[in-house]
Amino acid sequence: MTPLLLTVALLGSAQNQAAPDTTRYIILQAGNPAGSELAVRNPDGSLYFLEEYNDRGRGPRLETRITLTPAGMFQTLAIAGHDYWKQPVDERFALRGDSAEWSSSLEKGRRRLDAPALYSPFFGPVGSLPLLIGAARQSGEVALLPSGRARVTKVGERTVSAGGQSARISHYQIEGLGFTPTDFWVDTNNRLFAFVAGAWFRVLRPGWESIGDALAATQDSLEKQRDVTVARTLADHPNGAVVFRHVSVFDAPNARLVRDQVVVVRDNRIESIGPDSAMRPPVGPGARVIDARGKTLLPGLWDMHTHNGALDGRMHIAGGVTSVRDMANDIDDLRRLRLAWDSGSAIGPRVMMAGFIDGPGPYAGPTKVLVSTRDSALAWVDRYKSLGYEQIKLYSSLDTALVRPIAERTHALGLRLSGHIPNHMTAAKAVQAGYDEIQHINMLFLNFEGDSIDTRTPSRFSAPGRYGADLDLASDSVRAFLQLLKDHKTVIDLTLATFEGMYTVRPGTMDEGGLRIANRMPAEVRRGFLAGGIAQSDSEQTRYRASWAKMLAFAKVLDDNGIQIVAGTDCMAGFCLQRELELYSKAGIPNARVLQIATWGAATVMKRTDRLAAIRPGYLADLILVNGDPVADMTNIERVDIVMKNGVIYDPAAIYRTIGVLGWREGQRAVTP
Numbered sequence: 001m002t003p004l005l006l007t008v009a010l011l012g013s014a015q016n017q018a019a020p021d022t023t024r025y026i027i028l029q030a031g032n033p034a035g036s037e038l039a040v041r042n043p044d045g046s047l048y049f050l051e052e053y054n055d056r057g058r059g060p061r062l063e064t065r066i067t068l069t070p071a072g073m074f075q076t077l078a079i080a081g082h083d084y085w086k087q088p089v090d091e092r093f094a095l096r097g098d099s100a101e102w103s104s105s106l107e108k109g110r111r112r113l114d115a116p117a118l119y120s121p122f123f124g125p126v127g128s129l130p131l132l133i134g135a136a137r138q139s140g141e142v143a144l145l146p147s148g149r150a151r152v153t154k155v156g157e158r159t160v161s162a163g164g165q166s167a168r169i170s171h172y173q174i175e176g177l178g179f180t181p182t183d184f185w186v187d188t189n190n191r192l193f194a195f196v197a198g199a200w201f202r203v204l205r206p207g208w209e210s211i212g213d214a215l216a217a218t219q220d221s222l223e224k225q226r227d228v229t230v231a232r233t234l235a236d237h238p239n240g241a242v243v244f245r246h247v248s249v250f251d252a253p254n255a256r257l258v259r260d261q262v263v264v265v266r267d268n269r270i271e272s273i274g275p276d277s278a279m280r281p282p283v284g285p286g287a288r289v290i291d292a293r294g295k296t297l298l299p300g301l302w303d304m305h306t307h308n309g310a311l312d313g314r315m316h317i318a319g320g321v322t323s324v325r326d327m328a329n330d331i332d333d334l335r336r337l338r339l340a341w342d343s344g345s346a347i348g349p350r351v352m353m354a355g356f357i358d359g360p361g362p363y364a365g366p367t368k369v370l371v372s373t374r375d376s377a378l379a380w381v382d383r384y385k386s387l388g389y390e391q392i393k394l395y396s397s398l399d400t401a402l403v404r405p406i407a408e409r410t411h412a413l414g415l416r417l418s419g420h421i422p423n424h425m426t427a428a429k430a431v432q433a434g435y436d437e438i439q440h441i442n443m444l445f446l447n448f449e450g451d452s453i454d455t456r457t458p459s460r461f462s463a464p465g466r467y468g469a470d471l472d473l474a475s476d477s478v479r480a481f482l483q484l485l486k487d488h489k490t491v492i493d494l495t496l497a498t499f500e501g502m503y504t505v506r507p508g509t510m511d512e513g514g515l516r517i518a519n520r521m522p523a524e525v526r527r528g529f530l531a532g533g534i535a536q537s538d539s540e541q542t543r544y545r546a547s548w549a550k551m552l553a554f555a556k557v558l559d560d561n562g563i564q565i566v567a568g569t570d571c572m573a574g575f576c577l578q579r580e581l582e583l584y585s586k587a588g589i590p591n592a593r594v595l596q597i598a599t600w601g602a603a604t605v606m607k608r609t610d611r612l613a614a615i616r617p618g619y620l621a622d623l624i625l626v627n628g629d630p631v632a633d634m635t636n637i638e639r640v641d642i643v644m645k646n647g648v649i650y651d652p653a654a655i656y657r658t659i660g661v662l663g664w665r666e667g668q669r670a671v672t673p
Contacts, residue, residue: 072134227346240286247292268647300601300622302374305568313348319574328356353385358395392418407434468547507532520667524564585634
């Protein structure tokens with residue numbers, strides 16, 4: 001063949017080959033573009049994904065390559081790049097005959113299969129979710145590796161339109177990947193069309209961003225139906241007095257335990273309290289007597305740093321948390337949640353709201369409230385006040401010149417001001433400019449590094465890990481800072497629980513708090529506890545652990561110096577608040593004081609001590625009954641037997657069953673695989 005004929009033949013062959021099928025997606029956070037995902041289906045059937053987004057300097061960049069068996073299971077999988085915390089990722093899976101093998105920085109495993117099973121990638125892209133449709137096509141379910149099962153359900157179909165184009169899409173849910181079903185939408189070829197996680201995180205095809213709210217509304221409607229059913233089934237409305245007999249009562253205002261008491265609740269109020277031997281409790285029609293020997297009755301707990309979704313309501317209540325402060329959320333979503341929880345149409349705590357404000361820029365927080373002028377900032381403060389918010393929370397990209405005028409307007413309206421420390425500012429300067437409260441213990445440590453650390457970026461986590469161990473808590477600079485906090489009556493929202501894993505473990509290892517509850521979790525949730533922290537090496541991990549110990553010591557110093565701490569978490573609802581209190585105890589704060597912080601102390605800050613956070617006649621009946629004595633051993637706070645919110649009784653174990661979580665008794669009997 002001549003060179004000319006060879007060239008013509010090669011060109012013809014290339015033209016006859018099918019081109020890769022490529023789909024692009026845009027990733028949105030709080031409505032703002034944050035990144036993209038690319039999905040490619042090659043002519044040979046192999047798949048390629050590229051996912052990348054930026055969340056305030058955090059965020060993954062991951063390439064995924066997949067081949068499938070004829071049954072739709074993974075034949076091979078390889079994921080490489082870095083995760084949300086910039087940790088290197090090298091996740092692999094291979095199926096050879098009936099032998100499956102997988103490995104990553106988090107786990108390794110091998111199993112001989114006697115039935116088809118689909119590997120569940122830890123770092124898998126959103127675009128791979130529809131692959132479960134094919135894997136489960138025989139029965140609607142598929143076994144997962146390393147463990148668990150997934151059930152795939154088609155919920156419905158609809159036609160959507162945007163920008164002059166229309167598409168027919170189907171709505172699917174997967175049960176078994178988390179506490180509640182995972183929603184996603186596919187086109188007529190079962191390729192991902194949209195993934196909508198409320199207002200916070202969305203993956204959509206470009207040009208279709210406008211349909212996100214409608215898809216979210218459809219998903220929310222289904223979730224609301226589930227929540228209404230759960231609330232109707234599990235909310236126990238007594239039709240007479242509820243009497244707790246022979247119970248130890250935690251006197252939150254005085255941080256002491258009073259033994260062998262009788263407490264009477266009628267409707268939504270505490271009617272009476274006194275020594276069991278001296279009172280004749282009511283035994284009228286409908287009266288319910290609870291023998292509480294060996295148990296402790298406390299006011300409902302408060303979590304002062306939350307970001308709530310619908311699921312969190314149940315998890316808060318099951319964990320004994322009856323009041324929360326939401327520190328940043330979509331305005332409309334939070335309003336709907338609050339109404340549902342207050343009305344009882346869904347299970348959830350009382351909510352106090354903090355309005356979020358940040359400045360524009362590459363590290364802006366996930367919000368639409370981005371201000372760059374004095375007028376726009378003050379207008380948002382005014383709007384939050386009009387909507388019933390009690391606090392303003394400032395974030396890291398805010399122009400520091402706006403802090404003082406925001407503080408002045410906030411205080412003039414009777415609101416509190418708190419937040420992260422904006423870039424080019426220190427915690428001390430923020431207090432002097434009008435902060436009433438500081439979020440997160442790392443922000444306190446950054447104070448001693450001056451304004452050189454860019455608090456907008458992940459440096460706000462890594463710098464305290466690197467330098468925190470060297471901080472001398474008895475130094476003049478620390479003493480002066482403590483005095484400043486004390487003079488200004490500044491409140492500190494520590495959120496230790498959210499930092500424990502970040503500073504204490506490497507990927508593949510659970511932190512101490514995770515280990516305490518892992519065996520109670522659904523398989524895929526439990527697996528998530530292996531994500532690990534931010535240290536990039538073993539030597540760095542040693543350093544971070546030393547800094548973590550210093551953070552615990554600093555928490556004790558704050559309390560010793562009379563500086564108000566509030567128990568906030570910024571992590572898993574219910575469970576994290578219990579862990580937060582255990583960490584305060586581990587830091588050396590007396591247990592009775594810890595319980596006071598999480599009840600009366602929080603209510604004092606939020607000006608609710610006239611009706612909440614104490615077991616007194618006339619107070620609202622927000623109570624928890626704990627098996628054991630948390631004053632003697634703080635880990636007993638995990639053993640919540642009864643929760644009462646506004647006089648309505650809930651069984652935590654029954655709530656947990658609705659999300660696949662074991663109650664504390666079942667958890668003690670369970671053995672982690």
